Amino acid sequence: MSDSQQQPIDYSQSIPNNVDLAGDRSLQRALERWQPAFLNWWHDAGPEDTHQLRVYLRTAISVDRDGWANFGYVRMPEYRWGIFLTPRDPGRTIAFGDHQGQPAWQEVPGEYRSALRRIIVTQGDTEPASVEQQRLLGKTCPSLYDLRNLFQVNVEEGRHLWAMVYLLHRFFGRDGREEAEALLQRRSGDPDNPRILTAFNEKTGHWLAFFMFAFFTDRDGKFQLAALAESAFDPLARTTRFMLTEEAHHLFVGEAGIARTIQRTCEVMKDRGIEDLAEARQHGVIDLVTLQKFVNFHYSVTLDLYGSELSSNAANYFTGGLKGRVGESRLSGDHSLVNESYPVQEVDNGGIVTRQAPALTTLNARLRDDYIAEIQGGLDRWNRIPERLGIPFRFRLPHVGFHRKIGSFAGHWITPEGGVVTREQWEARAADWLPTGADHAFVTSLMGEVVTPGQFANWIAPPVRGINNLPVDFAYVRFD
Numbered sequence: 001m002s003d004s005q006q007q008p009i010d011y012s013q014s015i016p017n018n019v020d021l022a023g024d025r026s027l028q029r030a031l032e033r034w035q036p037a038f039l040n041w042w043h044d045a046g047p048e049d050t051h052q053l054r055v056y057l058r059t060a061i062s063v064d065r066d067g068w069a070n071f072g073y074v075r076m077p078e079y080r081w082g083i084f085l086t087p088r089d090p091g092r093t094i095a096f097g098d099h100q101g102q103p104a105w106q107e108v109p110g111e112y113r114s115a116l117r118r119i120i121v122t123q124g125d126t127e128p129a130s131v132e133q134q135r136l137l138g139k140t141c142p143s144l145y146d147l148r149n150l151f152q153v154n155v156e157e158g159r160h161l162w163a164m165v166y167l168l169h170r171f172f173g174r175d176g177r178e179e180a181e182a183l184l185q186r187r188s189g190d191p192d193n194p195r196i197l198t199a200f201n202e203k204t205g206h207w208l209a210f211f212m213f214a215f216f217t218d219r220d221g222k223f224q225l226a227a228l229a230e231s232a233f234d235p236l237a238r239t240t241r242f243m244l245t246e247e248a249h250h251l252f253v254g255e256a257g258i259a260r261t262i263q264r265t266c267e268v269m270k271d272r273g274i275e276d277l278a279e280a281r282q283h284g285v286i287d288l289v290t291l292q293k294f295v296n297f298h299y300s301v302t303l304d305l306y307g308s309e310l311s312s313n314a315a316n317y318f319t320g321g322l323k324g325r326v327g328e329s330r331l332s333g334d335h336s337l338v339n340e341s342y343p344v345q346e347v348d349n350g351g352i353v354t355r356q357a358p359a360l361t362t363l364n365a366r367l368r369d370d371y372i373a374e375i376q377g378g379l380d381r382w383n384r385i386p387e388r389l390g391i392p393f394r395f396r397l398p399h400v401g402f403h404r405k406i407g408s409f410a411g412h413w414i415t416p417e418g419g420v421v422t423r424e425q426w427e428a429r430a431a432d433w434l435p436t437g438a439d440h441a442f443v444t445s446l447m448g449e450v451v452t453p454g455q456f457a458n459w460i461a462p463p464v465r466g467i468n469n470l471p472v473d474f475a476y477v478r479f480d
């Protein structure tokens, strides 16, 4: 099969692609058999009751950094899901680990076959999982603008599944085809056949959870993809690079959605002279204290996705060249990490201590810390909103050990401030730190369904600008 270097996306094919699928008939036939199964999955588990809607969506038309997207009305089942890799750099070498300096792999080396398959399946599983989690949200959209953004995220997560399924079919033979089938059979939250990672079996029951998910949890996806974009296995690196360009919009939807929620709450407080934070609720907006609880929840469950701080798997993935650090090729140092150390925190003697551990075994912690730095930047931007409106409230990230189920803090009871307490003490305060059933019920009660162009639910401010330079009151979704 030839490379996709400089090759335009071929939309004359039933599966749009820039990997010369037509040149590999058996692969093409295998993927054409998987395609109807994917569409059945979309009908069964994708956005409910939306097949007739016309949605103003972007579709990838090239993998160039500028102008890769085409915008237009699409019925979602007719979205052109396809296979798009960034162009191959024929001189690319492996940037880290034992194989550093050797040419990047165009095929899967036997010794890494099962590890790579596991990495690809785990990543691939999250893509349809999030679509399933968001299946019912369309019914309570705060505006047509937001509804369109939800659907854009959904179709692109579907495309990310295609990206991983292509790798499975192309490089993993029969095992790969079976894994591709299984990716359509697991269901988020299904007790018998759940999605692989816990966070992807949680419910996304309302739009605040969706925005939080897109800001916190999709960003874990971004960091995992950024680590895989460094992979010695070149087709994986190239497909994740293009996924990252799509992911940027998902992160924007999350960050801006929460910013608009904060904006609206702060405006109502200011206009009506409300000083008591909790009182904002009586005016049909989500009070800042409740928003902080959602931040605590989504942040802590997402930190668990990075796995244990100390991990021999992570070390093996790095040494083998399967998964690098973010921006590996641009980092200084010798890219072997053998003689380096990295600080990790853990509970010791009733307190939290920081110690140095071998850098190779702490790669999960490092990736997570890179993530935390970016999350903190988002919180800083959110905090400018109450600051501007003269409201003395600032969002804070809880301590990294707060509410953790995986890693060195699992089994410990850590307060948002980083205090080590007993289980009884922690549980007595849990309702102040994490959203309660009543908080969820309150947020759900605000949702409604706003489908008049230019109108927005009371709890959220309009965006500053529309999609693709269109006005905010454009009919982003049409029901006719």
Ligand SMILES: [Fe+2]
Residues within 6 Å of the ligand: 127, 156, 157, 160, 221
């Ligand atoms: Fe994705």
Ligand SMILES: [Fe+2]
Residues within 6 Å of the ligand: 157, 218, 221, 247, 250
């Ligand atoms: Fe995403």
